[in-house]
Amino acid sequence: MNNNSEALKNAYNNRFDVLKSEIEDYLEIKASIKTGIEDYEKIKYQKKKIMKYLNASESEWNDYIWQLKNRFVSADDMMDIIGLSPEEKDNIDKVSKKFRSAISPYYLSLIDPGNDECPIKKQAVPSVLELDEEGELDPMNEKGSSVEEIITRRYPDRLIIKVTNVCGMFCRFCQRRRLIGEFDTSASREKIMKAIDYVRNNSEIRDVLVTGGDAFMLDDSVIEWILSELRSIKHVEIIRFGTRTPVTLPQRITKDLVKMLKKYHPVYVNTHFNHPREITPESKAACEMLADAGIPLGNQMVLLNGVNNNKYVVRKLNQALLTIRVRPYYIFHPKKVKGTKHFWLGIQEGLEIMESLRGRTSGMAIPTYIVNGPGGLGKTPLLPNYLLYAGKNKVVMRNWEGVLFEIDN
Numbered sequence: 001m002n003n004n005s006e007a008l009k010n011a012y013n014n015r016f017d018v019l020k021s022e023i024e025d026y027l028e029i030k031a032s033i034k035t036g037i038e039d040y041e042k043i044k045y046q047k048k049k050i051m052k053y054l055n056a057s058e059s060e061w062n063d064y065i066w067q068l069k070n071r072f073v074s075a076d077d078m079m080d081i082i083g084l085s086p087e088e089k090d091n092i093d094k095v096s097k098k099f100r101s102a103i104s105p106y107y108l109s110l111i112d113p114g115n116d117e118c119p120i121k122k123q124a125v126p127s128v129l130e131l132d133e134e135g136e137l138d139p140m141n142e143k144g145s146s147v148e149e150i151i152t153r154r155y156p157d158r159l160i161i162k163v164t165n166v167c168g169m170f171c172r173f174c175q176r177r178r179l180i181g182e183f184d185t186s187a188s189r190e191k192i193m194k195a196i197d198y199v200r201n202n203s204e205i206r207d208v209l210v211t212g213g214d215a216f217m218l219d220d221s222v223i224e225w226i227l228s229e230l231r232s233i234k235h236v237e238i239i240r241f242g243t244r245t246p247v248t249l250p251q252r253i254t255k256d257l258v259k260m261l262k263k264y265h266p267v268y269v270n271t272h273f274n275h276p277r278e279i280t281p282e283s284k285a286a287c288e289m290l291a292d293a294g295i296p297l298g299n300q301m302v303l304l305n306g307v308n309n310n311k312y313v314v315r316k317l318n319q320a321l322l323t324i325r326v327r328p329y330y331i332f333h334p335k336k337v338k339g340t341k342h343f344w345l346g347i348q349e350g351l352e353i354m355e356s357l358r359g360r361t362s363g364m365a366i367p368t369y370i371v372n373g374p375g376g377l378g379k380t381p382l383l384p385n386y387l388l389y390a391g392k393n394k395v396v397m398r399n400w401e402g403v404l405f406e407i408d409n
Contacts, residue, residue, distance in 0.1 A: 022401070023360050026312055033316045036110060036280030043280060046109040049081055054105065061105070064251035068168065068217075071102040078103075082121065083113040095126035099339055100180045104168045107248045110277060119275040119307040124169055127342065135338035137178040141376035148195050150187050154378045158207035160242075161195045163187050163226070166217035168249030173304055173340045179213070186218060189225075196229045203235045209270075211242030216252050220260055227264040240268040246297075247271060247278050250286035262293040270298045270329065275308050276317045284324045291325040298329030301367065303353070305334075305345045311356035318357070318365040328367035333382075335372055347371065347382065355384040359400025 036043055051061060060066040072078050075092035084092070092101070103124045110120040142152045153159040164186035165179050174180070187195075199205050208230055216223070230236050245252040246269075261267050269290055273279065287297055299321050303309055308317065318328040333350055334343050350369055357366045370379045388404070389396035395409045 026315060026360070029312050030316060033276055033313055035276040035316075035320050036278060037284065039112075039277065040281060042112060043109055046081070046111065046113070047106075050105045050109055053077075053081060056105070062251055064168075064245075064249055064254070067104045067106055067249055067251055068166075071104050071169070072108055073102050078108065078125070081108065081113075082111045082125070091128035092126045095128060095130045099126065099130055099172075099177055100170055101126050102167070102170050104249050106251065106282065107169045110280070112277075117306065120277055122307050123171055123173070123274060123304070126172060129342035130172065130339040132341045133338065134341045135336045137338050139336045139374055140175065140372055141374075142176075145376045148191075148198050150191050151195050151198060154376055157204055158209065159199070159205060160209045160211055161192070161199075161226075162212055163192060163210055163215055164213040164217050166212065167214045168217070168245055168252070171244075173302060173334065173337070173343045175335050175337055176213070177337065177339065186213075186222075192226060193229070196226070196233075199230065199236060200233050206235055207238040207240070208236055209240040209242055214243050214245060215241045216243040216245045216257070220254075220257055223257070224260050224264075227261070227267070231264050238266055238268060239264065240270060242270050242272075244272045246283050246286040246290070247273050250280075250282040253286035253289050255289070258289050258293045258295075261290075261295060265294060268296050268298070270300050271326065272301070273299050273317060273321060273326070274301055274304065275313065276320050279317075279320050279324060287324045287326050297326040299326050299367070300330045300332060301328070302332045302334060303345065303350050304343045306343070309345050309349055309353070311353045314353050315357060315361055315365070318367065319361060322362075322365055328365055330379075331367050331369045333369070333371045336374070351382060351384050354382070358384070 047061070050056075054070055056066070056070070074096070075084060075089040078084060079089055095101070107120070107124060111124065112118045112120070115121075145152045145154050147153050150162045151159055152162065162176075162179070165176075166184045166186060170177070170180060199208060210226060218226075227239060230239050271287070273283075290297055301308065301314070301317065308314060314331070321328055331350065331354075333347060334340065334345065336344065354366070354369045369382045371382055372378070373380055386397050386399075387395065388398060391409065393409055394406050396404060396406050398404050
């Protein structure tokens with residue numbers, strides 16, 4: 001009996017050693033993939049440089065309107081702050097003539113000037129690689145899916161209303177860069193009302209996503225007007241906002257905004273962290289303020305070559321997001337948008353990242369990997385292949401470790 005107990009104990013211990021070995025590689029590298037919280041001293045140093053350059057006070061820095069008014073739009077302004085070479089400056093000037101650029105002072109402070117491969121810089125600062133003509137300006141055919149000028153509809157019971165082209169930072173991989181234009185503009189009340197009336201007149205629509213641009217770039221009063229109109233429609237169950245402000249402009253998440261949103265539940269927010277460095281004390285506070293108001297937060301990461309196409313980066317990001325009460329929701333395969341070819345990668349690479357997550361982190365930290373079908377075909381989820389055979393009487397599968405097993409069918 002004692003021998004059997006000892007053997008069982010040894011078997012369990014051996015199993016626990018095997019389980020630990022599955023994540024030892026990640027545990028060794030995890031500390032080198034720093035969140036913005038973990039690398040905050042560097043970020044604070046950059047913040048001080050930017051504040052000095054702009055002659056800004058702390059209260060101004062914490063004001064989202066000041067942040068918007070002082071977005072960095074030229075290479076000349078950024079040159080000394082993030083250490084641009086003369087060649088980079090010239091290339092940024094060339095690209096900015098074709099694709100608009102603007103970076104909030106806050107998001108600029110996240111760039112590490114000492115890292116040529118900085119994932120924040122790649123997302124925010126124009127690259128000469130954007131001049132590659134391959135791809136389409138509207139690969140998802142949003143124009144063809146528009147029943148009203150600012151509506152995109154691809155699914156039976158839900159739709160998107162695009163209310164503005166304004167963003168705290170214009171992402172270099174943006175799927176709607178064709179709509180950014182040369183100036184900040186928001187849809188008129190007349191256009192928004194036409195979109196809301198379409199929802200009102202189509203009773204099958206139960207879920208409305210308000211996006212842009214960035215939906216939270218609208219004034220609180222306009223957001224509340226949209227919410228009140230949508231909430232007056234009985235068949236609208238869910239209202240969602242698409243916003244990257246917790247990431248690029250967390251100052252926008254104010255007590256007044258959150259107090260107002262809370263009145264119109266159920267309200268959901270989908271945000272867009274792409275790298276652990278974007279998780280800072282400011283972004284954490286913004287997300288927690290929304291969560292404290294009962295607003296569920298989901299993250300929609302875009303898989304980007306050179307930014308986050310690394311299994312350890314994705315795992316660190318997703319685990320860190322859960323600690324700030326954001327649920328990893330989607331990983332989007334990059335769309336074939338013109339000027340973004342340098343961000344593209346193969347689907348197999350995405351599947352390998354998904355494979356590396358399953359079993360090695362909790363299910364809450366595993367989003368759905370999505371490929372958008374070209375021309376407006378919608379989202380298609382992808383998984384590594386766990387089903388190996390399905391017959392009349394049995395099914396053969398493999399688990400996350402690659403162990404085969406059968407179940408009756």
